Amino acid sequence: MAKRPNDTTVIDRFADIYLEKLKGKTDINRLILNLIADDLTDLERIRNYMVIEEYYNLLRENNGISYLTLIQLSDKYDLAERQIQNIVYKWSEKYKKYSNVADKS
Numbered sequence: 001m002a003k004r005p006n007d008t009t010v011i012d013r014f015a016d017i018y019l020e021k022l023k024g025k026t027d028i029n030r031l032i033l034n035l036i037a038d039d040l041t042d043l044e045r046i047r048n049y050m051v052i053e054e055y056y057n058l059l060r061e062n063n064g065i066s067y068l069t070l071i072q073l074s075d076k077y078d079l080a081e082r083q084i085q086n087i088v089y090k091w092s093e094k095y096k097k098y099s100n101v102a103d104k105s
Contacts, residue, residue: 048091051077055088 019026022034035041051073058069070081077084
């Protein structure tokens with residue numbers, strides 16, 4: 001069965017409940033640490049997101065030279081170039097809004 005994107009009402013309800021749990025006193029760092037502590041996400045997923053964001057920015061700076069971009073990210077994250085390549089190609093679609101949220105607006 002294919003994964004169905006989340007309805008925005010589910011996301012809104014989750015945000016309300018989770019922020020209530022944090023008693024409204026949170027910043028983005030505390031929120032992320034709490035999501036990790038509660039096993040709602042993990043460091044690898046966050047790292048993958050950062051790799052993808054930086055990949056496309058660096059690719060523009062490197063005039064579309066992919067191998068140079070892979071080498072730079074490999075050094076920065078202390079991962080093999082092949083691992084960086086796999087992250088970019090396997091995870092890029094998963095971080096796009098249309099694959100996760102069914103926006104009804």
